[in-house]
Amino acid sequence: MKSLLILLSMALLLVACNQTPKPNLYQQLGEEAGITALTDHLLHQIEHDPLIVHHFRDTDIPRFRRLLIEQLCELSGGPCVYSGATMEESHTGLNLNTRDFDRLVNHLISAMQQQGIPYGAQNQLLALLAPMYPEVIGR
Amino acid sequence: MNNLMMCVFFTVLALPVQAGSRVLATGGATTIEGSAGGGIVPWAVINGYGSDDEWSVQAFGSRVGVDDFTLHSAGVGLSFDNRWELSYARQQFKLDTIGGQLRQDIVGVKYRLAGQLLYTSLPQISLGLQYKRHLDFELPSLVGAYSRSGVDLYLAASKVWLDAIAGRNLLLNGTIRATQANQTGLLGFGNTDQQRHQLMFEGSAALLLTHNLAVGVEFRQKPNRLAFADEQHWRDVFVAWFVNANLSVTAAYVDLGDIAGLPSQQGWYLSLEGSW
Numbered sequence: 001m002k003s004l005l006i007l008l009s010m011a012l013l014l015v016a017c018n019q020t021p022k023p024n025l026y027q028q029l030g031e032e033a034g035i036t037a038l039t040d041h042l043l044h045q046i047e048h049d050p051l052i053v054h055h056f057r058d059t060d061i062p063r064f065r066r067l068l069i070e071q072l073c074e075l076s077g078g079p080c081v082y083s084g085a086t087m088e089e090s091h092t093g094l095n096l097n098t099r100d101f102d103r104l105v106n107h108l109i110s111a112m113q114q115q116g117i118p119y120g121a122q123n124q125l126l127a128l129l130a131p132m133y134p135e136v137i138g139r
Numbered sequence: 140m141n142n143l144m145m146c147v148f149f150t151v152l153a154l155p156v157q158a159g160s161r162v163l164a165t166g167g168a169t170t171i172e173g174s175a176g177g178g179i180v181p182w183a184v185i186n187g188y189g190s191d192d193e194w195s196v197q198a199f200g201s202r203v204g205v206d207d208f209t210l211h212s213a214g215v216g217l218s219f220d221n222r223w224e225l226s227y228a229r230q231q232f233k234l235d236t237i238g239g240q241l242r243q244d245i246v247g248v249k250y251r252l253a254g255q256l257l258y259t260s261l262p263q264i265s266l267g268l269q270y271k272r273h274l275d276f277e278l279p280s281l282v283g284a285y286s287r288s289g290v291d292l293y294l295a296a297s298k299v300w301l302d303a304i305a306g307r308n309l310l311l312n313g314t315i316r317a318t319q320a321n322q323t324g325l326l327g328f329g330n331t332d333q334q335r336h337q338l339m340f341e342g343s344a345a346l347l348l349t350h351n352l353a354v355g356v357e358f359r360q361k362p363n364r365l366a367f368a369d370e371q372h373w374r375d376v377f378v379a380w381f382v383n384a385n386l387s388v389t390a391a392y393v394d395l396g397d398i399a400g401l402p403s404q405q406g407w408y409l410s411l412e413g414s415w
């Protein structure tokens with residue numbers, strides 16, 4: 001039991017030590033090109049998800065794409081300023097539920113995985129997006 | 140029974156099906172009592188991957204082998220709306236050294252009261268109930284147990300901190316359980332003097348090393364009511380591998396303390412779970 005615990009803490013320490021020095025999130029996402037590719041990947045996934053695509057029926061997709069890229073760039077510490085509406089404003093009237101949110105998160109995760117974004121950076125981005133849940137859901 | 144379950148698993152798992160919209164690993168594993176959680180502690184998570192308006196069904200089989208005993212558990216579950224979880228488990232506790240076996244059935248209900256494991260600053264909080272009924276009560280009654288059935292009531296809070304440690308996600312869970320059970324019910328409920336519920340604390344911590352691999356520890360406080368032998372707290376160290384949304388495998392090293400007078404029961408736990 002004790003030796004297992006020691007092994008476990010050693011494994012954790014290895015994981016912890018393995019990550020210095022760390023490029024910032026914007027760089028880890030692949031900067032402008034990476035974020036653009038990630039967004040396109042995500043849009044492609046949304047387009048092929050019959051359970052959420054209907055929400056985007058009346059959406060101006062080129063504008064949505066541009067704003068999403070801006071937002072991810074700004075959030076991750078890149079040289080951009082988000083110029084769209086607040087999350088409350090832009091999702092009001094859509095009546096999104098937790099399933100819509102879960103599905104978008106899964107699409108984002110698989111897009112990040114396919115793009116080879118490091119696991120730590122994936123979680124950093126998710127940690128920035130998760131707090132928006134109450135601003136987006138049930139409006 | 141267990142072998143049959145394993146066969147069923149692998150047959151059905153050959154065909155992965157849509158398992159629900161939630162993120163991988165957020166259903167946790169299934170405890171020996173059939174509720175979603177770790178291996179020995181029920182968490183606030185609802186089993187499977189169903190989100191709003193989605194159903195999911197689960198089946199699991201597990202085996203714990205310690206020095207003088209073997210516990211087989213197998214069961215099924217049904218979850219709805221990421222809100223309700225129903226479960227049934229049959230436990231078979233083999234007294235390898237003493238001889239004989241003790242079996243109990245456990246029917247569980249869990250209801251998510253508030254919070255979303257991944258998204259809200261409030262932890263996910265659930266209320267659960269486990270109705271347990273012993274099938275071989277002669278022996279527990281001989282060693283002083285009062286009743287062949289009992290109800291555990293628990294309140295659990297679970298939360299995932301994204302990007303918590305070295306870019307990894309951390310899950311913490313705390314559970315308060317009101318129980319009359321001796322050795323989780325395997326030795327019956329209450330003793331001839333006392334049948335009141337006692338409050339016990341249970342806790343788990345798990346770190347997701349990757350999106351589908353978690354390591355963690357668990358602790359379960361236990362009452363100590365039967366005079367014939369001491370009952371001790373349980374703990375384990377586990378690794379859980381979420382192969383995909385349909386299959387997970389959990390292995391653990393467990394320390395169950397003294398059981399029925401036999402000291403320091405330690406050994407391995409292995410659990411297989413399917414979810415659809």
Ligand code: HEM
Binds near residue numbers: 055091094132136
């Ligand atoms: C943290 C999660 C989310 C983020 C960061 C986010 C981000 C954005 C952004 C930046 C816009 C453009 C705002 C504007 O037009 O000014 C937008 C609009 C939109 N979002 Fe989200 N969103 C999130 C969750 C969701 C979810 C879960 C859905 C549904 C599955 C969704 C559906 C939409 C739709 C349909 C629009 C366009 C509304 C319109 O046509 O005006 N969003 N979102």
